[in-house]
Amino acid sequence: VWLQLPSTVLSQYVIDDSRGVGRQFDGIGGLSGGSATSKLLIGYPQKQRDEILDYLFKPSFGASLQILKVEIGGDAQASDATEASHMHVPWEENYERGYEWWLMKEAKKRNPQIKLYGLPWAFPGWIGNGTQNPYINRELLADYIYRWINGAKVQHNLDIDYIGIWNERYCDTEYLKILRKTLDKKGYYQTSIVASDNWFDPKVTGDTSVVAAFDVLGAHYPGVVSPEVVKQLGKKLWSSEDYSTFNDDVGGGCWARILNQNYESGLMTSTIAWNLIDSFYQGLPWDRTSLMTARQPWSGYYSVESPIWMSAHTTQFTEIGWSYLPHGLGVGALEQGGSYVSLTSPDHKDLTIVIEKMSHDHSPCIRPALPPYTVANENATIQLEGSFAGVTALYVWQSVLRFDSGASSTYFLDMGSVPVINGKVTVAIGVDQVLTLTTVPTGTHGTYDAPPPPAAFPLPFFEDFEKYPLSAEPFSLAPQQGSFDVVNVGGTYGKVMRQMVLQPPIAWCQETLYFNSSLNLLGRFNWTDVEVQVDVKVGQTNGSNGVFIGVRIDNGGCQTYVAKGLFFFIFPNDNIYLLASDIQGKNVLTSGREKVAIVSDWNHLTLTVQGQTVTGSCNNQQLFSMQVPNVNANGFVGLGTDVYGYADFDNFRVDNSS
Numbered sequence: 307v308w309l310q311l312p313s314t315v316l317s318q319y320v321i322d323d324s325r326g327v328g329r330q331f332d333g334i335g336g337l338s339g340g341s342a343t344s345k346l347l348i349g350y351p352q353k354q355r356d357e358i359l360d361y362l363f364k365p366s367f368g369a370s371l372q373i374l375k376v377e378i379g380g381d382a383q384a385s386d387a388t389e390a391s392h393m394h395v396p397w398e399e400n401y402e403r404g405y406e407w408w409l410m411k412e413a414k415k416r417n418p419q420i421k422l423y424g425l426p427w428a429f430p431g432w433i434g435n436g437t438q439n440p441y442i443n444r445e446l447l448a449d450y451i452y453r454w455i456n457g458a459k460v461q462h463n464l465d466i467d468y469i470g471i472w473n474e475r476y477c478d479t480e481y482l483k484i485l486r487k488t489l490d491k492k493g494y495y496q497t498s499i500v501a502s503d504n505w506f507d508p509k510v511t512g513d514t515s516v517v518a519a520f521d522v523l524g525a526h527y528p529g530v531v532s533p534e535v536v537k538q539l540g541k542k543l544w545s546s547e548d549y550s551t552f553n554d555d556v557g558g559g560c561w562a563r564i565l566n567q568n569y570e571s572g573l574m575t576s577t578i579a580w581n582l583i584d585s586f587y588q589g590l591p592w593d594r595t596s597l598m599t600a601r602q603p604w605s606g607y608y609s610v611e612s613p614i615w616m617s618a619h620t621t622q623f624t625e626i627g628w629s630y631l632p633h634g635l636g637v638g639a640l641e642q643g644g645s646y647v648s649l650t651s652p653d654h655k656d657l658t659i660v661i662e663k664m665s666h667d668h669s670p671c672i673r674p675a676l677p678p679y680t681v682a683n684e685n686a687t688i689q690l691e692g693s694f695a696g697v698t699a700l701y702v703w704q705s706v707l708r709f710d711s712g713a714s715s716t717y718f719l720d721m722g723s724v725p726v727i728n729g730k731v732t733v734a735i736g737v738d739q740v741l742t743l744t745t746v747p748t749g750t751h752g753t754y755d756a757p758p759p760p761a762a763f764p765l766p767f768f769e770d771f772e773k774y775p776l777s778a779e780p781f782s783l784a785p786q787q788g789s790f791d792v793v794n795v796g797g798t799y800g801k802v803m804r805q806m807v808l809q810p811p812i813a814w815c816q817e818t819l820y821f822n823s824s825l826n827l828l829g830r831f832n833w834t835d836v837e838v839q840v841d842v843k844v845g846q847t848n849g850s851n852g853v854f855i856g857v858r859i860d861n862g863g864c865q866t867y868v869a870k871g872l873f874f875f876i877f878p879n880d881n882i883y884l885l886a887s888d889i890q891g892k893n894v895l896t897s898g899r900e901k902v903a904i905v906s907d908w909n910h911l912t913l914t915v916q917g918q919t920v921t922g923s924c925n926n927q928q929l930f931s932m933q934v935p936n937v938n939a940n941g942f943v944g945l946g947t948d949v950y951g952y953a954d955f956d957n958f959r960v961d962n963s964s
């Protein structure tokens with residue numbers, strides 16, 4: 307690491323706290339949700355699940371994240387599946403749904419110091435009283451958010467440290483003030499408000515009564531820049547959502563660069579990655595734009611990617627509450643391109659210097675566009691002064707990202723320690739490298755044995771929901787619209803899965819407003835010839851009109867409304883069935899109402915596709931068997947309701963048809 311690089315340049319940097327410090331460091335985080343990005347993680351075998359969670363959260367092991375931000379489920383799609391609200395309807399409250407409570411507890415178990423941050427993307431429809439405006443009754447919305455914070459505390463003993471307004475949507479400043487008042491009145495003084503999870507919004511920063519009501523100004527994808535006026539505001543500045551870049555080494559380069567430069571350039575003291583982990587089915591939007599990848603609970607396979615180790619360069623050697631050093635005295639741009647930041651502990655005994663020299667072409671993030679710049683190797687002499695003048699050695703950790711063909715990158719390598727003589731140390735900083743120099747001795751490149759090899763989703767699949775606790779969201783079904791809870795109906799069916807949403811939610815994806823169906827996906831995007839069976843019953847009160855099962859479904863996420871495939875609907879109250887090639891049931895391939903076996907109680911549906919032949923039956927009576935020339939060749943299987951409303955599903959079975 308030291309003076310290995312042929313370079314004529316010898317640059318010099320001074321690290322000195324004698325003129326005070328810069329801003330307080332607030333931690334590096336990951337975002338679960340916005341939406342359903344952790345969906346498949348909870349279904350992993352215990353051993354691999356614990357390993358993955360250790361790579362994310364265990365201090366001095368892997369990413370060692372300092373903040374976990376989660377979605378407050380709103381029963382609506384917001385990227386990769388819906389997340390359940392704690393109040394599907396106004397007359398209930400439930401804190402057992404989904405997986406975010408579980409994830410927060412697993413994170414806290416590993417790191418009790420980790421900070422928790424909640425933010426809604428969408429809201430149940432009743433919050434807007436049927437409109438798309440969540441602020442129509444601000445007190446009601448504040449109460450709904452307070453209940454989530456209180457449920458976290460009372461039901462799960464989780465303290466929510468930060469709470470947001472509405473992800474990347476209109477920030478109502480009257481509501482912001484009412485939320486602050488509500489939380490104070492209920493005793494949640496400690497929960498800080500982040501505004502506005504969008505951009506450095508002048509509406510938020512311009513009014514002193516609004517500025518007084520929040521603690522953190524959070525911008526998304528700021529491109530390491532914050533305007534001068536917000537730097538003067540006297541508020542913490544965060545990049546409260548960032549990254550979103552494919553997690554190969556370019557993604558690692560993006561993450562390393564913005565972790566340093568969000569402070570060096572933008573004075574942002576926290577950066578949070580969307581998203582924490584790719585634990586959603588391959589084939590859904592935003593493939594691997596995650597710190598690591600774990601989307602095969604059936605095989606146990608997972609993969610630790612470079613952004614995990616780029617995080618470690620900062621997180622393993624700092625704590626929330628440390629301070630950055632002043633610009634020019636520990637923070638700045640490198641002479642030959644790249645950046646360095648230095649942080650010190652509150653007692654100024656510990657020092658951590660993180661250096662990155664990411665080249666332009668190997669570190670763009672998904673957004674915004676990266677302006678051109680150049681980097682070159684340099685040898686740098688670092689002079690320690692002030693409290694650090696007596697430091698005699700620094701531990702060195704290095705990552706080298708390599709893009710030349712055949713070369714392999716090295717991540718977060720323990721380089722031992724380097725002597726510091728008379729406060730001076732010289733290191734070589736190469737292009738596409740990250741270096742940490744630190745007095746903190748506890749860094750570890752955490753490692754587990756390789757997980758089992760990857761495998762395709764195994765068939766046959768069968769789910770009767772009996773193993774789940776009440777209100778659970780079944781692990782392997784990924785709802786794209788609607789929300790599905792395990793409920794107990796007793797009798798021979800026992801536990802079943804019920805679609806719970808009764809009216810259109812306040813959307814995050816505007817596209818979801820184009821139709822009112824629910825859809826729950828499972829399996830593999832590559833499936834071609836499959837048979838799906840399920841027992842279904844529409845609700846008697848607040849019921850949906852109809853239910854469907856589908857195969858070769860080609861779309862999820864915000865584009866669910868244009869999903870194509872083969873969808874077999876029944877409408878028990880009208881005694882009608884139909885087969886359509888789109889989820890909206892507009893392109894009808896066949897339909898009928900005579901001699902059908904549909905009943906108002908439980909019906910057993912079977913849909914089989916083999917090549918171009920599709921066959922459907924209800925209660926073992928065949929309703930159609932036909933050639934379908936122009937449908938998708940492959941896709942997920944799924945089930946759902948034709949409009950929002952209760953419907954029950956049980957004994958869901960998927961098998962190969964050929």
Ligand code: 147
Pocket residue numbers: 339340341384385473474526527547550580592672673
């Ligand atoms: C963000 C969302 O907050 C996330 O839920 C996820 O969808 C993520 C994917 O990159 O994107 O939303 C943004 C969508 C578009 C822009 C910025 C953020 N944009 O075009 O600047």
